[in-house]
Amino acid sequence: MRKRESTEHVVEVATPEFEKTAQKKEARRGLLMALPSYLYLILFFVIPLGIVLIYSFATRNRFGGTDLSGWNLESYERIAEPIVRTILFRSLWLAILTTVICLVIAYPFAYYLSTRKPAIRNVMLVFVMIPFWTNFLVRNYAWRVILGNDGPFTKVTEFFGLGTHELLFSQKAVVLGLVYGYLPFMILPLYAAIERIDGQLLEASRDLYGNGWQSFKNVLLPLSMPGVIAGSILVFVPSLGAYVTPEILGGAKTTLLGSYIVTQFLTARNWPFGAALSFVLMAVMLLMTIIYFRKGGRTL
Amino acid sequence: MSNAVEPRGLSKIGLQINGWLVYLFFYAPIVLLVIFSFSESRNVGKWGGFTLSWYEQFIDSSNARNALENSIKIAIVVTIISVILGTMSALALERFTFKGKRVFDALLYLPIIIPDVTMAVMLLLFFGEFFEILDNLFGIQLRKGFWSISISHIAFNISFVSVVVRARLAGMSTDLEEAAVDLYASRWKAFRHVTFPQILPGIAGGALLAMTLSLDDVVITQFVAGPGWTTLPVYVFGLIRKGVTPLINSISVIMLVSSMLLVGLSLLAERTRRGG
Numbered sequence: 001m002r003k004r005e006s007t008e009h010v011v012e013v014a015t016p017e018f019e020k021t022a023q024k025k026e027a028r029r030g031l032l033m034a035l036p037s038y039l040y041l042i043l044f045f046v047i048p049l050g051i052v053l054i055y056s057f058a059t060r061n062r063f064g065g066t067d068l069s070g071w072n073l074e075s076y077e078r079i080a081e082p083i084v085r086t087i088l089f090r091s092l093w094l095a096i097l098t099t100v101i102c103l104v105i106a107y108p109f110a111y112y113l114s115t116r117k118p119a120i121r122n123v124m125l126v127f128v129m130i131p132f133w134t135n136f137l138v139r140n141y142a143w144r145v146i147l148g149n150d151g152p153f154t155k156v157t158e159f160f161g162l163g164t165h166e167l168l169f170s171q172k173a174v175v176l177g178l179v180y181g182y183l184p185f186m187i188l189p190l191y192a193a194i195e196r197i198d199g200q201l202l203e204a205s206r207d208l209y210g211n212g213w214q215s216f217k218n219v220l221l222p223l224s225m226p227g228v229i230a231g232s233i234l235v236f237v238p239s240l241g242a243y244v245t246p247e248i249l250g251g252a253k254t255t256l257l258g259s260y261i262v263t264q265f266l267t268a269r270n271w272p273f274g275a276a277l278s279f280v281l282m283a284v285m286l287l288m289t290i291i292y293f294r295k296g297g298r299t300l
Numbered sequence: 301m302s303n304a305v306e307p308r309g310l311s312k313i314g315l316q317i318n319g320w321l322v323y324l325f326f327y328a329p330i331v332l333l334v335i336f337s338f339s340e341s342r343n344v345g346k347w348g349g350f351t352l353s354w355y356e357q358f359i360d361s362s363n364a365r366n367a368l369e370n371s372i373k374i375a376i377v378v379t380i381i382s383v384i385l386g387t388m389s390a391l392a393l394e395r396f397t398f399k400g401k402r403v404f405d406a407l408l409y410l411p412i413i414i415p416d417v418t419m420a421v422m423l424l425l426f427f428g429e430f431f432e433i434l435d436n437l438f439g440i441q442l443r444k445g446f447w448s449i450s451i452s453h454i455a456f457n458i459s460f461v462s463v464v465v466r467a468r469l470a471g472m473s474t475d476l477e478e479a480a481v482d483l484y485a486s487r488w489k490a491f492r493h494v495t496f497p498q499i500l501p502g503i504a505g506g507a508l509l510a511m512t513l514s515l516d517d518v519v520i521t522q523f524v525a526g527p528g529w530t531t532l533p534v535y536v537f538g539l540i541r542k543g544v545t546p547l548i549n550s551i552s553v554i555m556l557v558s559s560m561l562l563v564g565l566s567l568l569a570e571r572t573r574r575g576g
Contacts, residue, residue, distance in 0.1 A: 044451055
């Protein structure tokens with residue numbers, strides 16, 4: 001809204017023709033400023049995306065190369081195969097699990113954060129931001145050290161007499177790594193949503209003899225829904241495409257979609273199939289994001 | 301605006317405990333990793349007396365040092381170019397109307413939304429085709445390395461920088477800019493003396509984000525790095541997959557400390573700016 005005002009303001013008293021040329025000049029300026037990035041993204045994003053789409057209809061030849069001819073839908077048909085379906089559902093399930101766990105941990109935390117005094121709250125927020133900014137690979141590796149052979153985790157379980165638990169290279173370890181990696185993505189939008197809620201509404205629900213659960217269910221939760229949706233998508237989307245975490249903390253039985261796609265390119269050498277899978281993954285993400293924006297989310 | 305209702309009784313204790321557990325969860329692994337990086341034991345998760353030898357091993361390892369050098373070089377180039385392009389895009393979108401603006405806006409969001417793996421695949425195929433065409437048409441033989449990695453990092457960082465700068469621009473009133481223009485400042489002068497100083501924190505934030513993302517990236521870099529030319533995270537990732545060694549502990553801590561330093565510096569800069 002404001003931008004338009006600013007451009008018109010300059011030529012407010014001018015004649016219509018003058019105004020028109022001035023507006024044209026402004027439009028040209030805007031385009032000129034956007035142009036370098038525009039071209040850059042077309043060259044290094046849109047065209048590569050197009051190449052992936054083309055490859056997904058191509059055929060793999062006997063030498064592991066790709067023949068850009070004999071177009072077919074075989075790669076997409078393969079997605080229905082049992083092995084592929086298992087991997088798809090596993091990825092979906094682990095991504096949902098990660099999202100739910102993050103939500104359960106982050107919601108009370110974000111609420112608690114919003115009840116603190118501003119000075120304390122800022123310090124607490126900084127300490128949420130620090131892990132968010134530190135290297136993702138390193139943070140996953142730290143869990144490899146902790147869960148590893150004879151490591152701190154074993155020491156703790158032995159100390160409590162729980163015996164030795166092999167957590168590393170299991171699905172649990174992958175979920176743990178994903179929750180650890182993406183928890184800040186859930187906390188920050190939730191906090192932003194809860195902080196905006198007028199506390200008087202909650203007090204009113206208490207005054208009207210609503211108990212804690214009722215005022216949570218009927219007042220707090222509905223009002224913080226944009227934050228819940230934003231956080232869930234910000235966690236779900238990268239979890240679904242996760243590659244580094246399952247690679248470091250998972251094992252042979254925990255192949256997820258991300259690793260499976262990489263395998264198609266680096267070892268199995270079935271590029272058309274890998275291209276088709278990446279395209280499907282991207283389509284899922286796009287769909288989720290459109291839902292997110294429809295629901296009025298803006299935190300990215 | 302602390303207006304949420306102060307919790308009472310049991311729920312208050314529960315919330316407090318949850319709070320402490322979240323911080324324990326965040327920081328215990330990091331602290332443990334730092335501790336073990338000084339441990340003499342060959343087992344990465346076991347204490348065996350204090351030593352600095354794993355850090356010495358890092359300094360002696362020419363592969364690791366080369367990878368670090370590459371990472372820094374790339375991060376600098378990527379940050380400078382992404383900040384310029386990202387800021388220009390942000391200004392164009394927030395302050396101008398032009399043809400194709402909506403398409404550009406949507407296009408700019410895509411690299412943020414798209415999964416790392418998909419983007420990695422896209423760029424792998426792109427550079428493969430691109431290099432082949434160059435070779436066939438002009439006989440120019442290029443290899444993947446510095447430029448392919450930098451180009452890929454910039455392709456996603458333009459978007460991140462522009463989001464951060466736009467957030468700053470959107471919250472800013474245009475009154476001052478208009479006043480400057482009314483006082484016969486040229487568009488450039490108004491930008492240079494009025495807009496730019498105001499969006500500088502946004503630009504700095506964008507630069508920090510771009511640098512961090514460039515220094516952190518594993519998936520995309522792994523696909524566009526050439527043989528023998530790689531970055532530190534990809535090098536470390538390769539080491540981890542071969543088997544964990546105490547050397548990885550020390551490199552990890554160095555990466556950890558440097559990213560914390562970056563964030564710390566930016567927080568400090570923000571504070572002094574506000575204070576002064």
